[in-house]
Amino acid sequence: MAEASLPENDLFIVDVAVSDSAVRPKITVLADGEQGITIDQCATISRRVNAKIAETYGEEVSYVLEVSSPGVDFPLTQPQQYKRNIGRSLKLKMQDGSEKIGKLEEVTETGLNLTQEIKQKGKKATYEPVQIPFGEIVKANVVISFK
Structure with missing residues (x-):
């Protein structure tokens, strides 16, 4: 879902993590780009992932979604x-x-x-x-x- 939600071709997914909380899991999507990533691009990814989750699992599913760029302390993976x-x-x-x-x-x-x-x-x-x-x-x- 995250890969399909990228607004530009030069962006890529670095990591996706889902907490194991059964009540309200937290989904963390880390994305980056050849020239970095902007807040607007993160917001677009967030809206698209939210829409795909609602489409797949229904509107009533409860979760927290966080989309951001990896910080300087995050290991390089790609x-x-x-x-x-x-x-x-x-x-x-x-x-x-x-x-x-x-x-x-x-x-x-x-x-x-x-x-x-x-x-x-x-x-x-x-x-x-x-x-x-x-x-x-x-x-x-x-x-x-x-x-």
Whole structure:
């Protein structure tokens, strides 16, 4: 329903979550776009999803619907999100439990090209290019810098 409710082609669904409350479940739809997403676009998605829910389950169904963009603390999950963050630092949690921090240089069909920061005790950090397949990434967050 959420995918079918997108008002423009450059928008995409990042996540849909439904709380397990039987009384009045909360449906959270996170959407984004190549150039970000506006409040008006979120409102359009909300109206369309509401209409589809009413059409499918009837007018009397009780729920709370929230449509918004993912915050800066929300992990990157879609290739389009990575593309919007080229040039920024990312913190990646890998399948093997390790972490990688580095600057996102490029997004390919299969993964990321990252300039990884290598820290060594007592020495200045060095940087090396690495290619990371999407399948090896468990979680990816943008590192917010206030410099």
